[in-house]
Amino acid sequence: MLAKQIAASGPISVAEYMRVANDAYYNASDPLGAEGDFITAPEISQIFGEMIGLCLTDLWMRQNRPNPCHYVELGPGRGTMATDCLRAMAKFDFNPSVHFVETSVALRAKQATNVHRAQFHDRIDSLPDNGSMLIVANEFFDALPIKQYVKTDSGWREQLIAIAQDGHFHKVAGIQAVDHLVPLDIRNAPENSIFETCPIASDILYTLMSRLRAQGGMLLIIDYGYSRSGLGSTLQAIKSHKFADPFTNPGEHDLTAHVNFMELSNLAMMRDMRISGPCGQGAWLESLGINARAAMLAATSPTRAEDIFTACARLTKPDQMGELFKVMAISAQDWVTPEGFG
Numbered sequence: 001m002l003a004k005q006i007a008a009s010g011p012i013s014v015a016e017y018m019r020v021a022n023d024a025y026y027n028a029s030d031p032l033g034a035e036g037d038f039i040t041a042p043e044i045s046q047i048f049g050e051m052i053g054l055c056l057t058d059l060w061m062r063q064n065r066p067n068p069c070h071y072v073e074l075g076p077g078r079g080t081m082a083t084d085c086l087r088a089m090a091k092f093d094f095n096p097s098v099h100f101v102e103t104s105v106a107l108r109a110k111q112a113t114n115v116h117r118a119q120f121h122d123r124i125d126s127l128p129d130n131g132s133m134l135i136v137a138n139e140f141f142d143a144l145p146i147k148q149y150v151k152t153d154s155g156w157r158e159q160l161i162a163i164a165q166d167g168h169f170h171k172v173a174g175i176q177a178v179d180h181l182v183p184l185d186i187r188n189a190p191e192n193s194i195f196e197t198c199p200i201a202s203d204i205l206y207t208l209m210s211r212l213r214a215q216g217g218m219l220l221i222i223d224y225g226y227s228r229s230g231l232g233s234t235l236q237a238i239k240s241h242k243f244a245d246p247f248t249n250p251g252e253h254d255l256t257a258h259v260n261f262m263e264l265s266n267l268a269m270m271r272d273m274r275i276s277g278p279c280g281q282g283a284w285l286e287s288l289g290i291n292a293r294a295a296m297l298a299a300t301s302p303t304r305a306e307d308i309f310t311a312c313a314r315l316t317k318p319d320q321m322g323e324l325f326k327v328m329a330i331s332a333q334d335w336v337t338p339e340g341f342g
């Protein structure tokens with residue numbers, strides 16, 4: 001589809017390439033799990049979703065149990081995190097309504113089977129406008145289309161994707177000067193430098209922040225990414241748990257980019273939101289008590305103890321998911337600070 005589109009109308013932006021490729025990819029089937037292309041934290045252990053459930057419950061309780069209060073998830077995958085999270089919440093008699101923002105038809109079917117009371121949304125605009133929202137996005141922002149700008153010998157240009165006669169996709173620099181779109185402090189970067197930005201992430205954040213200010217609640221973002229803006233391409237493709245070439249077979253692998261937590265946090269600062277983090281996923285989970293929960297689970301099922309501790313280490317150790325994955329919370333100023341951020 002992309003090949004035809006580019007052949008017919010010329011080179012397209014990295015964002016358009018990523019959007020079309022990921023739409024096709026996520027709609028074709030379920031890419032998650034050991035037998036799929038990649039594995040996410042909720043698929044590693046039930047403890048991950050449980051810890052998020054405890055964090056949200058604690059926030060809800062300290063905020064004097066607002067009612068209505070909705071559990072919202074962006075890109076919920078198989079619905080595994082929601083299942084674990086809602087089970088943990090129910091132990092405290094917290095049973096919020098459930099709203100999933102999901103575009104994939106294949107994954108929606110799985111989510112509906114796992115979370116019967118889920119209501120589905122194509123876009124965030126249709127989320128309920130009455131009551132507080134506890135919004136969670138695990139590995140959602142990294143799948144959103146990014147734009148890339150490249151420094152050429154005549155200034156900054158948008159990075160575009162073209163197609164060669166032999167059918168191979170390759171990068172070309174756009175014709176228009178776009179220096180004004182690149183932050184001042186990096187405008188003098190050396191030739192071939194790449195600057196990435198994710199306008200869709202900013203749009204989504206803006207809309208959600210307005211809602212949180214008006215309705216109350218929190219947005220919890222968990223993803224891999226960087227806390228300080230930098231230069232360089234982070235666009236990557238994953239197929240069968242291995243890195244693949246992002247410019248071969250688009251639509252057949254997961255295309256992602258590292259999340260720029262600094263960009264998101266700056267936007268939240270400008271809107272005067274309460275910002276917690278970003279901090280490493282490992283430190284956050286440990287501060288919420290993941291080790292105690294793992295020990296408790298291991299004591300009740302001794303035959304699984306080793307697996308439980310291995311999964312826990314995978315989620316928290318700095319050389320595994322503990323540091324590359326970060327957690328950031330953005331909440332309404334009149335809401336209490338969420339736990340876990342030290």
Ligand code: SAH
Nearest residue numbers: 026040075076077101102103104138139143
């Ligand atoms: N949160 C899940 C799945 C992560 S994969 C987990 O941690 O296991 C990314 C998820 O985001 C998938 O469910 C995918 O279908 C969804 N997604 C990707 N782009 C989206 C978009 N623009 N709008 C809504 N959902 C999207």
